[in-house]
Structures are given as structure tokens and as C-alpha cells.
Amino acid sequence: MKLCVASTNPAKTGAVASALEKLGIQAEIKGQAADSGVSAQPFSIEETRSGAINRARHALLSGCDAAIGLEGGVFELEGKLYLCNWGAIATAEGAVYIAGGAQVPLPAEIEKHLRAGEELGPVMDRFARETGIRHHKGAIGILTAGKLNRVELFSQIVILLLGQWQANSD
Numbered sequence: 001m002k003l004c005v006a007s008t009n010p011a012k013t014g015a016v017a018s019a020l021e022k023l024g025i026q027a028e029i030k031g032q033a034a035d036s037g038v039s040a041q042p043f044s045i046e047e048t049r050s051g052a053i054n055r056a057r058h059a060l061l062s063g064c065d066a067a068i069g070l071e072g073g074v075f076e077l078e079g080k081l082y083l084c085n086w087g088a089i090a091t092a093e094g095a096v097y098i099a100g101g102a103q104v105p106l107p108a109e110i111e112k113h114l115r116a117g118e119e120l121g122p123v124m125d126r127f128a129r130e131t132g133i134r135h136h137k138g139a140i141g142i143l144t145a146g147k148l149n150r151v152e153l154f155s156q157i158v159i160l161l162l163g164q165w166q167a168n169s170d
């Protein structure tokens with residue numbers, strides 16, 4: 001099976017590889033940049049989820065058995081911003097399955113910069129005095145003292161996607 005991943009971010013391609021390994025599924029993974037069709041920093045659940053679906057649909061056009069889109073974003077609930085992550089798998093048979101991941105509130109300090117129009121990636125790097133956080137541990141890694149990283153978070157979403165595909169294929 002050839003599986004396209006709609007990003008070259010190693011946190012996303014790594015998450016797909018890790019999910020496949022956990023499920024014992026053999027597949028060739030191809031990471032490629034794909035248009036999310038939403039803003040670089042999605043600001044609602046709807047926008048984040050749409051970004052994942054658009055990525056998957058676009059990546060499927062490059063000729064794979066299925067394509068996985070993963071998107072990070074934030075949304076507001078009772079006046080606070082929360083981190084959210086969504087995923088979608090588009091299959092060559094024309095099906096699309098969707099799943100959401102863990103959500104945590106963002107510290108006020110980070111929230112302030114996002115509301116001023118900055119992207120979470122660079123804001124997290126400054127906050128944690130590190131570089132490229134979005135490529136590995138992610139905001140979730142910083143906010144949970146490394147107990148859960150971005151690869152593991154996306155990996156669980158990918159398991160939810162592959163599981164739904166399988167549940168609907170038998």
C-alpha cells in the first residue's frame with residue numbers, strides 16, 4: 001500500500017510511521033507539501049478540521065491508495081484559547097474519515113501573541129527558548145513537561161483514522 005502524508009513535517013510523517021508500526025500495517029509512506037486551504041494558523045475547530053480534510057484530498061491527487069492530512073490549530077472556549085489537532089484520511093475508493101486529538105488550554109502568555117496574529121510554532125520556540133519545536137515535541141510536549149509529544153499526539157489520530165477505514169472496509 002502507498003500512503004501519502006500531506007506534509008513534510010517530521011512530526012507528521014513520523015506519526016504515520018509510528019501508527020503503522022503499532023498496527024502492524026506494511027505501507028510505503030510519501031510525505032509531500034499539500035495546500036491546507038485554510039490560514040497558516042487555524043483559529044477554530046472548524047478551520048483546523050477543514051485544513052486536515054483539504055490536505056488529505058489534495059495529497060490523494062498525487063496517486064496513492066490513501067492520503068493522510070494532519071492539521072494543528074487553536075480554538076476559543078469560554079474566553080480561553082485551546083490547542084487542537086485534527087486528521088483526515090482520503091482513500092482512493094472515495095471515502096474520507098476524520099478524527100480529532102487531545103486538547104489543552106494555552107498559557108495566557110502564549111495566547112496573547114496568537115491573538116496578535118503570530119503563529120504558534122515561533123511563539124512556542126520563544127516561550128521555551130528552543131528551535132523547531134513544531135517538528136518534534138510540539139506545543140503539547142512543552143505544555144506537558146514532555147509527557148506527550150506532537151508525534152505521539154498525531155500518531156493516536158492516525159490510529160483513529162486507519163481504524164475507521166478498516167472498520168468500514170470489512
Ligand SMILES: O=P(O)(O)OP(=O)(O)OP(=O)(O)OC[C@H]1O[C@@H](n2cnc3c(O)ncnc32)[C@H](O)[C@@H]1O
Pocket residue numbers: 006007008009012040041042070071072073119120121122124133134135137138139140150
Ligand atoms: O509543515 P506543516 O505540515 O504545515 O506543519 P506545521 O508545523 O506548520 O503544522 P500545522 O500547519 O498543522 O499547524 C498550524 C500552525 O500551528 C502551529 N502549531 C500547531 N501545533 C503546534 C504544536 O504542537 N507545536 C508548535 N506549533 C504548532 C504551527 O507552527 C503552525 O503555525
Ligand SMILES: [Mg+2]
Pocket residue numbers: 040
Ligand atoms: Mg503549517
